[in-house]
Amino acid sequence: MTYNLTEDQETLRKTIGRFANEKVSPLAEEIEHSGDYPDELIGMMNELGIMGLPYEEKYGGGGADLLTMSIAMEELAKVCANTAMVPITQELGAMPIVVMGNEEQKEKYLSKIATGEYRIAFALTEPDAGSDVASMKSTAVRDGDNYILNGAKRFISYADVADVFSFFAKTDISQGNNGISSFIVERNTPGITIGKKENKMGFKGFSSCEVFFDNVVVPKANLLGEEGDGFKIAMETLDKTRPLVAICGVGLAQGALDYAIDYSKTRTQFGKPISRFQGLQWMMADMAMQIEASRQLVYKAATVVDRNETKSSMLGAMSKCFATDVAMKVTTDALQIVGGSGYMKEYPTERYFRQAKLLQIVEGTNQIQRVVIAGQLLK
Structure with a gap:
């Protein structure tokens, strides 16, 4: 290892590597074959602090920087890339809250994400809006102290097991990228339907699903930043x-x-x-x-x-x-x-x-x- 890693980072690398070889590696092929990720491994990762590694300590996380997180994820990916993608996908979904959430939103959601109580998914991609984010068709219409969300998302990682979504929609359809806003949406909100689980060529233990939002009511308090900050x-x-x-x-x-x-x-x-x-x-x-x-x-x-x-x-x-x-x-x-x-x-x-x-x-x-x-x- 040649990047002048700290003693703590080297210790973490060895700890995660040992866990990966002893606990994850024997299950790697079955995870890929079955298409199901075992809850017991997620429990072990929670116990080791892997799932909460990148979140601030005040929210129950490990307070690790991105370099330290990267060191840990490489060790998991060496034996089972599906396993590495579990905390990576979690951080992807949580990052909108990290970068733009207010303290109340962070305390409410990051404290549960860091401890593994909540799983979160990043709901951006749509059937006709992949690289071209501005072409998304999902909408969010203000209604008093709420927003009404409608739209269809595709290829959403871990949507079938998520407790929360970072959801992106247009609050102003005339403004292109500048009309996109971002919301925290809880899975049990009425109007959310999980569609088909995609039958992928690889990463079969790493689910990707369609998600449909039909007149989903979300409080204004769940808007991240201001309207138009979504892009x-x-x-x-x-x-x-x-x-x-x-x-x-x-x-x-x-x-x-x-x-x-x-x-x-x-x-x-x-x-x-x-x-x-x-x-x-x-x-x-x-x-x-x-x-x-x-x-x-x-x-x-x-x-x-x-x-x-x-x-x-x-x-x-x-x-x-x-x-x-x-x-x-x-x-x-x-x-x-x-x-x-x-x-x-x-x-x-x-x-x-x-x-x-x-x-x-x-x-x-x-x-x-x-x-x-x-x-x-x-x-």
């Missing part, structure tokens, strides 16, 4: 959480490389382990270099976000784009090293490969990340 809240949320998707890619790639190395030492062809063939040695060397470059870029991005520096948006986009592209390449090469066996479902390489693809798409496709980076360069 700013969404973009700041993504800027602050993209390094976590990036580190999930780093961990996933590292896990794939570790498995390929171990396999290459035991698989014999032409009278010797395939690890002794220079062609495969060079492949593994390239994989290791790419992973380490990704890791250091994520650490840099996380540090810049923690310091609230002006380059945080660009470096967050860089880390997410680069690390997840590397994850796709490394998992492809790992599967190639394991060969025919690697294509079979009883080997983890095919799981790593399928999961890597999604990371190039979520929280803004990697093409959109390049648009963000170019926009920052040309300012």
